[in-house]
Amino acid sequence: MAATASLQTAPVPEGAPITVCEVGPRDGFQIEAAFIPTAKKIEIINALFASGIRAMQVTSFVSPRAVPQLADAEAVLAGIDRPEGALITALIPNLKGAERAAGCGVDAVHTVVSASETHNLKNVNRSIDASLKDFEAVFTLLDNSGIAVEGGIATAFGCPFEGIVPPEQVARIAKRYQDLGATSVGLGDTTGMATPATVRAAVRAIRAEAPGLGIGLHFHNTRGVGLACVMTGLAEGVTHYDASVGGLGGCPFAAGATGNICTEDLIYLLNESGYDTGVDLDRLVGAARLTQATLGRELPGQVLKSGPRLRRYDPGLTATAAG
Template sequence: MNLRSRPEEMGFPSHARVVEVGPRDGLQSEPEFVPTEEKFALVNSLIDAGIRHLEVTSFVSPRAVPQMRDASEVLSGIDRTRGAVLTALVPNARGAERAIEAAVDAMVVFMSASESHNRKNVNRSRQESLAGFGEVCRTAETSGTAVYGGIATAFGCPFEGDVPVEDVVDIARRYRDMGITMVSLGDTTGMATPPLVRERCRALRAAVPEIDVALHFHNTRGAGLVCVYAGLLEGVTRYESSIGGLGGCPFAPKATGNICTEDLVYMLDECGVETDVDLGKLIAVARRTEATIGRTLPGQLMKAGPRLELHAMAAAATANG
């Protein structure tokens, strides 16, 4: 039996949507400014590889995240002819206005499920964040721009430890009441485990069934793709990842990179879950990104290649004795 062509045999959905967040979440904590031309070249190459949903920048204060100071310029250089959905993170109504001026397809508002991380990440209480999002949604409504909701530290907080599932559900309900229909659960410091993924997905499905859930994992403790596997078993079809494994929250201790887009696509392909992404092109993008950043990135597939990539016997050493 060819399991690659029959995901239903494994209890998986037949298709998954890969959302690339490397241009935003991946680059945001890079200490050296990445030239604007390199940023939109990265986005265009990802689109060429078949990625159709990308979080490309954020309209935050340049003082807080200097890497994102060229948000409008990045959007102006992206190929908009292939139907890719371009989103940007916005912290407030002013950011929303700038995002609308730059013609984003959707805006992402974000907050943490834990009070302490929210104060570190955006210097606001959770209630202050939610109050501000209402204004963002009203601003977006005037232009017909969609708004997505992100919940950081949805699986645990580096300052508080376990995050009650009820807190995650409450934020999702508040998002729904604002008219938001897509919510991403963010594993900000790699604290997710398969039991937590199952618990949170089922809790949201029961409490807010009208919400489309996305999962955003980091590989801090090596469990990122295992958590994707758990999400697939729960029927989740939208996963956020970063090319080469770039990323890590700059406001959380020991936060390392996102799950790698090319590693994610490889696993989904091997499970028979369609992504409509050209894996060969994606590996090439990951290697170019590593060269651009100038250091070794954590992605595994760009080093090893797919499992059926064959090699000449003459290129390998032969055992002696």
């Protein structure tokens, strides 16, 4: 999101504010098999805002045929509470999606093009250059509507079809976004292929190719290194991270995709590392429990299971070793 993504180049100092954008209501809900009632989506979103989350990707203006779970985008946006200072965002794939978003009171939108030609064809049935050309009209419309645009780059750290994605390719797309008028880009780890080394390389390549362009990071935890990649991002000066309640998520058009890094786990890590998130972890865990109950299955988040580090237990309820 243009208003929050980092412009820093030095490591993020301890105590600095970090923006965590909750993407579960979009990235998490989009692949659920059973439709989540609109009222339940609104209840979960409001609970997340009540925890102190102030940036949220609430929905996506995609074709209901392609993603039926998000067919109620307008109704969700009309029904949620909007805390003062909150940044309400949505994903859009094209001009039609931008037109829908402009009429729903969002503060910013997130476009997306893949760094991999094969994935872009699978995701939106277009070449990379065609997608970027299409975004010219999107940027014009949204600029006239006063809505900020973040240029999203999917498969930024690797593609399940093509393998390695050169950081220079990511930087080239970032520069195209900057030329269109974006003030920030979000790098998406669509199938969890990011490593600390690839994150470092991509961030540095963008800073060399598109100086002044803000960078946000969106990691999945497919191979268990999502939070390690966050620490690398912090070392590179990035202060904007996406995460999903309970660790929900995954791209329906990418083989092998699993959930995003978990919002509660990320907030725990950042709080324990001395950063300012503005989020009440206990209330956030409550929102995760509500999400888990709504979906009717155990979610992968770790803090949801274990609680915070200094949680206390009654020794009288714990067995004592014999002998």
